[in-house]
Amino acid sequence: MRWSRAFIPTLRDDPADAEAVNHRLLVRGGFIRRLMAGSWSLLPLGMKVTKRIEQIIREEIDAIGGQEMLLPVVHPGEIWKKTGRWDDVEGILVKFTDRRDTDLLLAMTHEEIFSSIATELTSYRQLPQLWYHLQTKFRDEQRSKGGLLRVREFTMKDSYTFDIDEAGLAVQFDRHYDAYKKIFSRLGMKAIPVHASSGWMGGSESVEFMVESEAGEDDIAYCPSCEYAANTETATSRLTPIQDEPWDGDVERFATPGIKTIAALAEAFDFAAADRQIKSLLYMVGDEPVLLLLRGDHELMEQKLVDALETFEVRPAHEEEIVAALGAHAGSLGAVGLGGVRIIADPALRDRSNMTTGANEDDWHLRGVDLGRDIVVDTWLDMRLVAAGEACPECGEPLQVKRTIEVGHIFKLGTKFSEALGISVADEKGDERVVWMGSYGIGVGRNMAAIVESSFDESGIVWPISVAPYEAAITVVKMGDDATVTAADSLYEDLQSEGVDVIIDDRDERPGVKFADVELIGIPYRITVGPRGLADGTVEVMRRADGSVESIQVAEAASSVAAMIRRDRGE
RNA sequence: CGGGCUGUGGCGCAGUUUGGCAGCGCACCUGCUUUGGGAGCAGGGGGUCGCCGGUUCAAAUCCGGCCAGCCCGACCA
Secondary structure: OEHHHOOOOOOOOOOOOOOOHHHHHHHHOOOEEEEEOOEEEEOHHHHHHHHHHHHHHHHHHHHOOOEEOOOOOEEEHHHHHHOOHHHHOOOOOOEEEOOOOOEEEEOOOOHHHHHHHHOOOOEHHHOOEEEEEEEEEEOOOOOOEOOOOEOOEEEEEEEEEEEOOHHHHHHHHHHHHHHHHHHHHHOOOOEEEEEOOOHHHOOOEEEEEEEEOOOOOEEEEEOOOOOOEEEOOOOOOEOOOOOOOOOOOOOEEEEOOOOOOHHHHHHHOOOOOHHHEEEEEEEEEOOEEEEEEEEOOOOEOHHHHHHHHOOOOEEEOOHHHHHHHHOOOOOOOOOOOOOOOEEEEOHHHOOOOOEEEEOOOOOEEEEEEOHHHHOOOOEEOOOEOOOOOOEOOOOOOEOEEEEEEEEEEEEEEEOHHHHHHOOEEEOOOOOEEEOEEEEEEEEHHHHHHHHHHHOEEOOEEOOOOOOOOOOEEEEEOOOOOHHHHHHHHHHHHHHHHOOOOEEEEOOOOOHHHHHHHHHHOOOOEEEEEOHHHHOOOEEEEEEOOOOOEEEEEHHHHHHHHHHHHHHHHOO
8 A cells, every 4th residue: 555545644733522542543543433422434454454453353263163244234123022122121222113114223233133043943853053253233322532442433343143951051161262262363362361340231141351451441350379360349358357346235326416427427436437338329120219338448249230130120229219218318328237138148138246336317327237147138148349459269369359341242042043943953852952052242343442551652653563554664765765675566566466565655754743643643664765774785763562673684674574573463 | 211521614623711803723615836644825615603593793602592513321233
């Protein structure tokens, strides 16, 4: 490609509305442009990177037996009603009707449609199957953000597996696990697999692949000494047991005027350290108020509650709901002597005594509370957010908490969809058996963003060679100089013959402009051709990753740069 | 969806307080000089000031409504 003919609209200044690194650099580098919130056009450079990412994904999924297909983006509502998701997935699912008033929706994922094709599977002999496509998803997110990290319209590689039994699903799941590790490694990222919540996908088990980044939206708990890693949505930890001081009296009510927080209570009374308080949170599960109890110094992880209760209708109660259910305002709530409200308690409270909690009367608290004696817990449920420094549940070493980007997610769906949609095959005995499904997703654009977030410097993006828009760029220092132009052109042709994807910067610009642009867009090798080097028969090769510079004889330039690139490609 | 901020040539911004010719830098076009880290000189083109309505002799500026974008909190590839 000749740069003078290419559409690479680089910007000198950062776009004013860009905060995230990937947003800033991808827009400045002329890879993408925003159409509306969470909706981006891919410009030529963005398209080149996208295609390379997609190709890597294809190769690895094909390698585990994947068969590529392409399913539509507009789906009939009917199928989604069968699986229940037409109603279950509120908000992000875009629904509309056609001229005949038929319910339609924009694909946010493709389980239903792949499943509808899978109804044509009739015999166990046809299993296992692994189908996938790279297709647009639309999710009307409440809030898109972070450049390409969280958008409404995006391309996803989603694959789906169909097996005769759970053991077969486990095999497909493990194959995807390995393929995903290879994919992210080829994309130049260090992805950590973690246990995760399945969210609205349902199913029994899921693993997310996480790349450490400040721009991320998920926290993972990670053990440096063993391999334990989990999204904090599901992570657990071992707690040091607390030995409560004995208290032989009854529950004692005491005045706490104006005290509305755990911290304030701990500050005011020396017997009420945060870990000796009971945190009481009123939640609404559907229409039912539920009182949640946690240790005072612990935080609630709402997702754990959602997963355990198997409903998405979980939210903090409004003030008037709190008063109606408990007779007091937040800040003085408690579970002692409470009737008629379901009580769910975190196991960290089990067997505790001599605790302090709200009295369900504004400005009053209770001390000397014994969990076993004074509170009737309906359900014990781990719903605590793990904090850094707590002991790893596997090995006991302190956990770290890291902020990460979710670059892939694999699910064991089990038989949820196949039952709903009637996907069954005849087994060896001729009996109908419901098939076991898995689904596995990688967001292409989010991966592009994650690569940028984990590989950039003050000059711009530093692409790994596997996805770079070009492998090498020739910077022609002085377009007015015939010898320079001739040498650069011939190098350009030689590199192409060597199979290198190369762009020649033949614009009539000053060298500084060209250097800045090629570094901004992150091309791994820059070959500078100019009168100064040609005077002693050399060109200069700079490696983007480390800035190292090497002078090479003109005659050998093409072959030695091609050799470097082949080595970087891993050939 | 709640809170905060912002909408002025392609990009970055000033002007809005106190209504009175729509400006600056970069980019763009022409010419000349220049060419190893974002060139210089000269000339030139481009904007319904987010949209709708109101006030006024006069609105980018004041008032009302709406729309869009970004950031912070509840959701996910």
